[in-house]
Amino acid sequence: MINTCTSPPVRGLKHGVGLQTVRPRIYSDQGASSAWPPNTLEAFEEALRQGAEGLVLDVGLTADRTLIACNDRLIRALALGPRKVSEVDWSTLRELDLSAIFGGARPLRIPRLEQVWEAFGDRVPLVLRLPHRSASCAVMEALAHVDPQVEEFAILTGNVRALRMPLPTEARVLRYYSPSSPAKDLPPNIHGLALPALGLRSGKPRIGGNVTLVGLGCNSMASANAALASQCAIVLSERPDWLRQRLPTIVPRMRGEWGHVSQRL
Numbered sequence: 001m002i003n004t005c006t007s008p009p010v011r012g013l014k015h016g017v018g019l020q021t022v023r024p025r026i027y028s029d030q031g032a033s034s035a036w037p038p039n040t041l042e043a044f045e046e047a048l049r050q051g052a053e054g055l056v057l058d059v060g061l062t063a064d065r066t067l068i069a070c071n072d073r074l075i076r077a078l079a080l081g082p083r084k085v086s087e088v089d090w091s092t093l094r095e096l097d098l099s100a101i102f103g104g105a106r107p108l109r110i111p112r113l114e115q116v117w118e119a120f121g122d123r124v125p126l127v128l129r130l131p132h133r134s135a136s137c138a139v140m141e142a143l144a145h146v147d148p149q150v151e152e153f154a155i156l157t158g159n160v161r162a163l164r165m166p167l168p169t170e171a172r173v174l175r176y177y178s179p180s181s182p183a184k185d186l187p188p189n190i191h192g193l194a195l196p197a198l199g200l201r202s203g204k205p206r207i208g209g210n211v212t213l214v215g216l217g218c219n220s221m222a223s224a225n226a227a228l229a230s231q232c233a234i235v236l237s238e239r240p241d242w243l244r245q246r247l248p249t250i251v252p253r254m255r256g257e258w259g260h261v262s263q264r265l
Contacts (some may be wrong), residue, residue: 024215028052028128028244029236033053037098039069041119042069050241054125054234056156059113060085061139062093067146069114072131074110077101086135121150127176129156145166156194156214176214186211192234197223200230209231215220218243250252 011236031043032050044055045166050068058071062085070093070227072084078096082088090112113128120126128143136159145168154174159164163175164187176192186193186207193207197201197215201222207213227235236242 008207019189023247024232024235025053027054027125027234027236028216028240029056029058029238030058031055032240033238036104037102037108037112038074038253039071040098040108042066044116044120047240048120048124051244052124052143052240053117054127056129056236057113057116057126059130059139061135061142062090063087064089065090065142066090067139067142068093069111069113069116074129084135085131086138087124116182117148117150117153121148121153125152125154126150127154127156129178132158132160134182137165140167142164154192156192162188163187171204176212178214178216197227197230197232199226200232201226206229218260222244 025196027051028044028047030038031040032046033043034124035046036043039057044057044106047055057069060068060070060072063067068085068090070085070239075088076083078101080092081090085158093110096110098104098110099106102108130139136157140155140162144194145164146169148169148171150171150176152172155163156176158179158180160177163177167173174191174261175189176194177187177190178180178194190211192212192214193205194214194216195205197218198256200215212233215223215230215232218224218227218237219239221241224235225242237242
């Protein structure tokens, strides 16, 4: 069974005397988008080749209610006229060749969510990042009518109402909360709190022992340092290969600054 929630054992003091930690799991954010268009099957496959331990994909709902791996930024880049996934039919998007924008020797397509599940659902943990505001609820409503045929997946959103919406599926659904601003109180029954890694430099937020801390945007040494110092169990990066190469150099530096740090690399 794929487990996207259980954190590695972590204990110790925040600032380091006797601090003990382990390497967080590296999830690829939109796949290896430096080599392929983001949120495509090719980008996800390349991310796994680079050592990603999980995949985070943006999920949108088209005007004709098809769930796809795509976000509004791509729609704007395509210059179709509409500026949101929800304003375009799948019949239009399915014919687009992304290689015309991103380059490539063969056609590259926007995938349906079903295709991503079929290709990767039984290989690594999948995290579905929902769009902001009311679109998140529309995506959740559509997900309620889909059988993912996977044992487990996670939802990532800053929309509290969407997080609370039930999904009648046999799969275990993990719910990660990503607030747009610092939250005083966490929604009930969440499994993870996702925060920008650079914002964690002031220290680890106080969360319950059953809540996984997820570091967003770990694409630099500063953000990777902050995520590791805050004991993130999962980190999201657009550069999974770079991050895997850098973590072995970050941990020894932390050992020198803070004392004993055990590593699981």
